[in-house]
Amino acid sequence: MKWNRIVFKLGGTIILLFLVVLLPVGFVIDQIFSGLVKVLASTEGIKQSVQDIRDLLVLAGIGAFFLALGLTFVISRKLSNPLIQMEEATRKIAKGNLETRVQVISGDEIGSLAHAINDLALDLQRYRDTRSEFLANISHELRTPMTYLEGYAKVVKEGLYETEEERNRYLDIIHQETFRLSHLIHDLFELSKMEEGKIGLNMEWIDLVEVIENVTLKAELKAREKGLEIKAGLQRDLPMVYADGLRMEQIILNLMDNAIRYTEKGSITVQTKRANANEITIVIEDTGIGIPKHELSKIYERFHRVEKSRSREYGGTGLGLAIVKRLVELQNGTIEVSSEVHRGTRFTMTFPIKAKEGG
Amino acid sequence: MKRIEWVIASALVVIGLSCLTMSATSIMSLNTYHVYLSNLFKICLWTGIPVAIIGIAYLIMKRNKKD
Numbered sequence: 001m002k003w004n005r006i007v008f009k010l011g012g013t014i015i016l017l018f019l020v021v022l023l024p025v026g027f028v029i030d031q032i033f034s035g036l037v038k039v040l041a042s043t044e045g046i047k048q049s050v051q052d053i054r055d056l057l058v059l060a061g062i063g064a065f066f067l068a069l070g071l072t073f074v075i076s077r078k079l080s081n082p083l084i085q086m087e088e089a090t091r092k093i094a095k096g097n098l099e100t101r102v103q104v105i106s107g108d109e110i111g112s113l114a115h116a117i118n119d120l121a122l123d124l125q126r127y128r129d130t131r132s133e134f135l136a137n138i139s140h141e142l143r144t145p146m147t148y149l150e151g152y153a154k155v156v157k158e159g160l161y162e163t164e165e166e167r168n169r170y171l172d173i174i175h176q177e178t179f180r181l182s183h184l185i186h187d188l189f190e191l192s193k194m195e196e197g198k199i200g201l202n203m204e205w206i207d208l209v210e211v212i213e214n215v216t217l218k219a220e221l222k223a224r225e226k227g228l229e230i231k232a233g234l235q236r237d238l239p240m241v242y243a244d245g246l247r248m249e250q251i252i253l254n255l256m257d258n259a260i261r262y263t264e265k266g267s268i269t270v271q272t273k274r275a276n277a278n279e280i281t282i283v284i285e286d287t288g289i290g291i292p293k294h295e296l297s298k299i300y301e302r303f304h305r306v307e308k309s310r311s312r313e314y315g316g317t318g319l320g321l322a323i324v325k326r327l328v329e330l331q332n333g334t335i336e337v338s339s340e341v342h343r344g345t346r347f348t349m350t351f352p353i354k355a356k357e358g359g
Numbered sequence: 360m361k362r363i364e365w366v367i368a369s370a371l372v373v374i375g376l377s378c379l380t381m382s383a384t385s386i387m388s389l390n391t392y393h394v395y396l397s398n399l400f401k402i403c404l405w406t407g408i409p410v411a412i413i414g415i416a417y418l419i420m421k422r423n424k425k426d
Contacts, residue, residue, distance in 0.1 A: 056382045063378025070371030077360050077368075107424075 021122070062078035077097040082110045086117055093117075096123040135153040137303035141184060141318065144301060145177040152177075181224055192301065194326045201247060201330060204241040208272055208280060208351075211248050216270060219256040229267040237271060243331045248356045252328050254320045255284045255347050261316060266344070275350055285346040299337065300325040376402060 092100040098121055102114040124253060152170045153162075192200045193214045216230055223230050241248075250267025252270070259268045275281040291299060291306050298304045303318040328335045332352055338343040360368075380399040400419075 053386065056386050058387075059378050062383035063375045063380075063382060065375070066371050066378060067375025068369045070373075070375060074366070077364060081360070219423065349361070350382045 013029070058305060080116065082106070086114060088122075089117060093121050093124065099127060106205050134302060137318075142181070142304060145181045145184075148177045149174055149181075149229075174305045184317040184319070187317045187323060191319055191323055191326070194330065195325070197258065199330070201244040203242055203331075204245055206243055206245045206248060208238060208241050208248070208282065209234045211238065211245060212252060212270055212272060215249055215252045216255060218253060219260060219268075222257070223260050223268060226260060226263070227265065228263055231267050233269065233271040235273045236299070239353050241280055241351050243333075243351060246330065247327050251349070252282065252284070252322050254324050258316070258320055259284060259286035259288060259345070262286065262345070279352055282349045282351070283346060283351075285344060287344040290341040290343055291345055292341055293339075296337055296339060374407075 019100040034209045060282045084103075089100050100121060105117070106110050128349050143241070152174050154169050154175070156167060159280070161170065190199075210230065212234060216232055221232055256268060256270070263286045268287075269285040271281075271283040271285075273281050273283075295306045299306070300321050305318050325335055328349055328351075334350050336348045337345065338348075376399065380395060380402055383402075384395045384398050
């Protein structure tokens with residue numbers, strides 16, 4: 001077989017074709033076979049070119065793969081970096097390092113998550129600080145009556161008194177301190193139940209005027225002992241309020257107890273009135289020693305006392321107002337205070353009137 | 360990102376671009392070192408320009424947001 005080279009000229013370009021295919025061309029003239037031309041050309045060149053292109057495509061594929069790998073590596077690191085930072089921060093927070101904060105860079109979902117972690121750390125920090133302060137306060141508050149009890153019980157036990165009257169005075173102190181201690185424990189229990197949300201309110205339609213009259217009767221004796229007058233200015237046609245009657249009584253009694261405790265002369269005024277179409281206001285006002293302005297924001301804190309040095313003289317557990325505030329809030333109310341030193345203090349509580357269901 | 364990670368990422372990108380350029384240069388049957396480098400430079404340039412424009416725009420937007 002002889003190799004043939006066919007030369008074409010197309011648009012000035014010379015194209016060479018090597019064909020290995022046999023191209024038989026027959027010549028038939030007047031039904032008589034006259035001859036045959038066979039053209040043969042090699043396809044090796046084309047095969048080589050195809051192979052070359054295939055190799056180059058593989059090379060391009062490898063190049064694209066490396067390029068994509070490099071870019072993906074950078075993007076993935078950039079995306080995962082904030083998450084790694086957050087993981088490290090949360091681990092530090094879990095170990096107790098609550099001052100740790102995540103650097104917030106973006107304003108997207110990642111940034112929002114970082115904000116949430118920072119808020120969580122802040123809350124935990126506040127909770128830890130409050131808990132430490134609470135434990136310090138509670139140990140102090142418990143230690144003081146215990147010291148009294150221990151000391152006076154020892155005096156009585158060892159007979160270190162001269163007269164029967166002196167012994168009775170010591171026993172009186174022991175009795176007062178025991179009462180104070182049990183009151184403190186009761187208040188603490190109430191407060192912890194409220195903070196854990198375990199307190200159950202018996203919500204019903206109550207008449208606030210009736211509640212206030214009951215409390216006034218209870219507080220009157222104590223007020224009279226100190227020579228104080230209780231004035232009640234109660235609006236009679238007030239609508240019923242949906243609240244827990246006993247808790248409402250506790251709130252008003254606590255505030256009146258406080259008013260009596262810190263008032264030496266003058267009067268305690270209790271008022272109820274309709275603030276607007278949806279709310280009822282209760283005002284308890286005294287003419288007592290008053291609270292300095294800078295202390296007003298702290299009075300609802302547990303164990304906070306304005307008169308620290310004279311706290312034993314005035315009595316109380318230091319938890320009354322904390323309980324009042326929580327009870328008011330649990331019943332969807334608000335409480336505000338205004339005071340002037342040596343002029344008196346005024347507590348204003350507002351409770352919503354809810355429409356009676358079914359009528 | 361640490362420096363070593365940047366080096367790894369850059370190496371991968373450079374290898375990838377070199378392979379692509381080599382492939383493109385060879386397919387044009389111009390297998391010279393000079394052409395190869397010239398193509399590599401062109402590819403880097405035309406890839407780099409849009410990246411640089413997007414990057415500058417992003418930085419400007421970020422600065423405006425901060426202000």
